[in-house]
Amino acid sequence: MNVLEFTIPVAHDQSVIVQEDAMPYFYPYLHRHNEAQLIWILEGEGTLIAGTDIHTFNSNDIFLLGANQPHLFKSNPDYFSAESNKQIRSVMVFFNPYGNLAPLFQLPEMVSLLAFIRQHSGGFKLPATYVTAVSQLILAIQTATDAERITRFIELLTNLYQFNSKFTPLSAAALTQVSENEGIRISNIYNYVMHNLDKAITLDDIAHKANLTPPAFCRYFKKHTGSTFITFLNQLRVNEACKKLTSGKDEAVAMIAYGCGFNSITNFNRIFKDVTGVSPREYLNHYKGNY
Structure with a gap:
């Protein structure tokens, strides 16, 4: 899968980044980034392309997307109507286990959590049963500061690890590195088809x-x-x-x-x-x- 490289706005004083979005529709290009992304969709419906696989998303869904995994949250067509008053809202947790957080994951106590992240490099959708618990942990990370944010982040991963047997991968597609122009061309094809x-x-x-x-x-x-x-x-x-x-x-x-x-x-x-x-x-x- 060839995709548009995308760099998230990085807070240089944070290893775990929380971003909250409220927009007319999701970012409309197939893209990927170095960070893994846990996304809680508070409001919005559409189609998720993860790797080469296609899924439906709705309000109150939670997905994990692996580091460098190509993805596109395509809002339903009615979100793009000139008369639409709809919006999407989401809270996302970005983290790079091979970047600033690498020393943390090299600790002996973190071996199982790093293995969990590697196991799910193709991403997964969180079963509805666990959404309430995990969404509360996401909010706890969002409001935490400094060392507490890392503590809350480890708590989140630990809970996800405990739910591990319930997850099905979103995609198992291999990834390749390509130019920005190629990523845009593929995105334009996808956008045309979905519209x-x-x-x-x-x-x-x-x-x-x-x-x-x-x-x-x-x-x-x-x-x-x-x-x-x-x-x-x-x-x-x-x-x-x-x-x-x-x-x-x-x-x-x-x-x-x-x-x-x-x-x-x-x-x-x-x-x-x-x-x-x-x-x-x-x-x-x-x-x-x-x-």
Whole structure:
């Protein structure tokens, strides 16, 4: 995966950095940074791309993103409307276990926590059961100062370590280093696709957006993402369909299928099952059974 390098605003007197954002929508480019990032989404909905994998995010979700892991929190299309009064709010904890904190993690007592961080270099989503406890620890770090902040940070990691068996990686994709221009080009492709999921997207269209011929685009996309463009497009469309199926609006399955860019119900059902392992109806029944 090739991505835009991004340097967070670093407080030189802090090894654990807490940042709170309130904006119309999330930062719109695929990027990565040296720091691992624990993010608590207080308000906002959309699609998370982590490595080469696609996930849905909602208010009160908590994710860990590994150091140098490519990611993009893409707010839903309605956040970009000129008439929108929506906003996103999040609190993030940034830390670099191989930077200023390296001496801390070299202590014998920290071996298990460093192993935990390395184990989850592909990131994870925190199960809902633990959100209340972890969000309180994030707030404690945010209000702490000096040495107390490190103490609270270790307490946070210790709690996450205790929940370890419940986590599923967000992504296992390998990472490569690329130029800023390449990262922006990939981001622009992703942005175009996510803003036009409800429309027919031809290979000619997307290749033109990338200033490539269709054969060259196919090679480029596969090389830089590890996935074919059609696979990526289908995953995004199915992810959008899953969000609509579980939105509580009781839209007809056919309307959801066409609204996510599928040209027939048969095609939608086949691709949905290929991506999720179940039919749209089975997916919805399973979701309702958990609530």
